[in-house]
Amino acid sequence: MTDPLLNATDLPNISSIDLDAIAPSRRDAAGHETHRPRVLLLYGSLRERSYSRFLVLEAERLLKAFGAETRVFDPAGLPLPDDVGIDHPKVAELREACTWSEAQVWCSPERHGAMTGVLKSQIDWIPLSTGAIRPTQGKTLALMQVSGGSQSFNAVNQMRVLGRWMRMVTIPNQSSVPKAYQEFDDEGRMRPSPLYDRVVDVIEELMKFTYLVRGRSDYLVDRYSERKAAREKDMALEQVAQGAGL
Template identity: 60%
Template structure:
């Protein structure tokens, strides 16, 4: 009897056939970023610290990315129809001056901004430690309002002691699962990423995925984990604006994640109300209505 071998160890023969999506040259070097002349001045100053000056924007590596599929979706399903831009809230998990989670969040924001998203980055500085008292604190209200405003989130945390940081978790803890009948994160899409000081790890993105599920969000399948982050960014005074993510597979994966977030958000946003409709909640409302009706008699 001859030796039996498996020439398809990854079982690719079982994969469902997929049509290859052709690159559309019409979208080469196209950007749907909100121009300064059309942007809200306060929003631009407060929530878009990732924007580059004109000189650096011209040589930005993000401007040269081939993103035709996502750009085409944005153009045909949002811009041409006159719909609202995708609203994306970006959270990071460190208050250090040279925070790598912040730098990575800026790069993610630049990609999303080019793809036509209304991107707003929340600065956690000044956010009090979670308690049951300071709900009216301005930084708490700001965070909750941004979450309610958003269609999707990007969460980027450093890994510390093998998991996400207190700075990041504190932000999530201040976003309640429910506020009366409003669920600030229910039905939003979510992209997750982490930065590590050491070797590759997935502890933090795994925890972020659990948090996202608990907050009733739809985390995209892809994720980004950047090891030895201190080696991955250019110096503060380098070209392209400084503190930019250097070419690598890690950078490519970040682009993948942001592109995927836009695709999923476009597909899911029209069905936002549908995904928030649950049997248990309908039953709860029905019972409350019946009790109220009995009390009125």
């Protein structure tokens, strides 16, 4: 696949001379996937002027500039976990988008020193496993938060624990935007600043990790303990069958 030309026409804060396409010669191995990376973005506020949504939309613009295919999930109307069945339209939409994705971005406001219930509910609706399929295992993950006051990392630290629990490859870099009300203009666009540059760093790193991990995640998350348990289960079933004369 030829790298798409970075399109910075909708990224006025970008220094194009410093923004490089992610080089195929450095990212790809033999037999690599050739489709555009698929990225799902989740945000954690239902407010009309939602800074976590604004930040996710900035991240989406950057992802598209780097050649990704994106979906932003709207959490409005998503019921509380276990309040309805999994056939609810919003639950089904979220789970299908999670399965579709190869990478995800989670962004939450910090509320009472923690991530919001809106973001946590979305994560809680994503199962650890569906039959033999683990919807999040081996997918890459980037974390961001917005705060009304001084810079904090409580929400991203909580989400990092959840990402590890969901068996996701959570990238080292992360973004925390303090006093978010000062960082976005009336149109919801993020103003140029070192904080914006950090968001670019996070998205660039997510794309690099996604290119390197996808197509290899089954191998990367293959575990000794699970192989051992599966072998012992097969041996036990074989002994039962032999005992029954089958």
